[in-house]
Amino acid sequence: xxxxxxxxxxxxxxxxxxxxxxxxxxxxxxxxxxxxxxxxxxxxxxxxxxxxxxxxxxxxxxxxxxxxxxxxxxxxxxxxxxxxxxxxxxxxxxxxxxxxxxxxxxxxx
Amino acid sequence: xxxxxxxxxxxxxxxxxxxxxxxxxxxxxxxxxxxxxxxxxxxxxxxxxxxxxxxxxxxxxxxxxxxxxxxxxxxxxxxxxxxxxxxxxxxxxxxxxxxxxxxxxxxxxxxxxxx
Numbered sequence: 001x002x003x004x005x006x007x008x009x010x011x012x013x014x015x016x017x018x019x020x021x022x023x024x025x026x027x028x029x030x031x032x033x034x035x036x037x038x039x040x041x042x043x044x045x046x047x048x049x050x051x052x053x054x055x056x057x058x059x060x061x062x063x064x065x066x067x068x069x070x071x072x073x074x075x076x077x078x079x080x081x082x083x084x085x086x087x088x089x090x091x092x093x094x095x096x097x098x099x100x101x102x103x104x105x106x107x108x109x
Numbered sequence: 110x111x112x113x114x115x116x117x118x119x120x121x122x123x124x125x126x127x128x129x130x131x132x133x134x135x136x137x138x139x140x141x142x143x144x145x146x147x148x149x150x151x152x153x154x155x156x157x158x159x160x161x162x163x164x165x166x167x168x169x170x171x172x173x174x175x176x177x178x179x180x181x182x183x184x185x186x187x188x189x190x191x192x193x194x195x196x197x198x199x200x201x202x203x204x205x206x207x208x209x210x211x212x213x214x215x216x217x218x219x220x221x222x223x224x
Contacts, residue, residue, distance in 0.1 A: 004151070033213070041197060043215040086151070095140070095159060096167060097213070099151035 003027050006087050006100035013107050019074040021103045023087030032070050034061050035086040037102070043086070046072075077107045110135050115200050115216035122190040122223045130185040130219050132200030140203045140211070141183040145169065145196040146218075152199065158183055159205075190223045197221070 004025045013019050023032070034047040047054050047061040049070070054061050058077075063070040074081055087100040116131045134141065142157035154167030158177040172194060174186040183202075187194060200216040 041218040043199065045212045045214070048212060095157060095165070096154050101149060101151045
């Protein structure tokens with residue numbers, strides 16, 4: 001049973017396209033996290049959010065707590081955005097994250 | 110700040126061998142954790158610690174031991190390596206347990222192969 005589901009699993013886009021990655025979760029949460037993992041393996045945190053919307057440069061994250069759903073958008077995609085994007089949630093109880101399996105994004109020049 | 114450091118970056122073991130993966134952080138974080146990442150699966154929690162002297166099991170603890178004698182260090186020990194432990198291992202830390210609104214910082218990972 002996966003507490004966090006992401007879609008799509010794989011995504012290929014042309015440079016400049018608008019990209020959306022979706023995350024649905026089944027538990028009550030205190031926060032949702034979007035992480036980025038580049039080829040070579042390093043994982044960095046992009047966003048933490050518990051409501052509404054956040055924006056960093058060309059990346060936008062939204063969350064709908066009632067629907068238990070979040071989206072990560074990338075505007076004007078670039079080949080350097082090629083990475084695996086991972087959704088994770090902090091449940092209301094306990095000390096553990098729940099992770100999605102990730103969305104592998106490839107942006108072609 | 111070096112952030113979260115892990116050693117080694119790569120390791121090959123034979124079945125039955127033991128080894129320790131090292132993890133250290135210099136951010137004075139109370140919460141530290143070990144994950145393994147396998148193809149087609151999300152990151153899975155092996156063990157975690159909410160402070161020096163306190164450790165607890167995660168989702169997949171079998172075959173692994175941890176200790177937390179200092180705030181900075183959180184080593185992961187493989188007692189008797191098995192091929193099923195072939196994986197990429199990540200150490201992470203954050204300011205406090207429960208994670209909630211705390212950003213989690215990840216180490217660069219250790220790629221382990223057990224033959």
